Amino acid sequence: MALADSVTTSLKDAESSLRNALAYSARSERPFVCKTISEMIENIDRLIRLDDMLDQMEDLSKNLKE
Numbered sequence: 001m002a003l004a005d006s007v008t009t010s011l012k013d014a015e016s017s018l019r020n021a022l023a024y025s026a027r028s029e030r031p032f033v034c035k036t037i038s039e040m041i042e043n044i045d046r047l048i049r050l051d052d053m054l055d056q057m058e059d060l061s062k063n064l065k066e
Contacts, residue, residue: 001055001058002051002052002055003048003051008048011044011047011048012044012048014044015041015044015045018037018040018041018044019041021037022034022037022038022041025037
């Protein structure tokens with residue numbers, strides 16, 4: 001079951017906002033702040049990719065059963 005388009009869009013919007021925050025934080029914040037924002041970006045990206053991969057695995061599983 002793929003992520004709904006609205007969820008994917010919201011996640012990508014959040015990722016974009018976090019990238020913007022990371023750019024600003026790189027100039028004036030402690031490294032820990034940058035690291036934490038980077039981890040958030042990574043987790044969003046991983047979630048989207050993992051959901052796609054799980055969908056592909058489900059499709060493959062269904063095709064093998066046929």
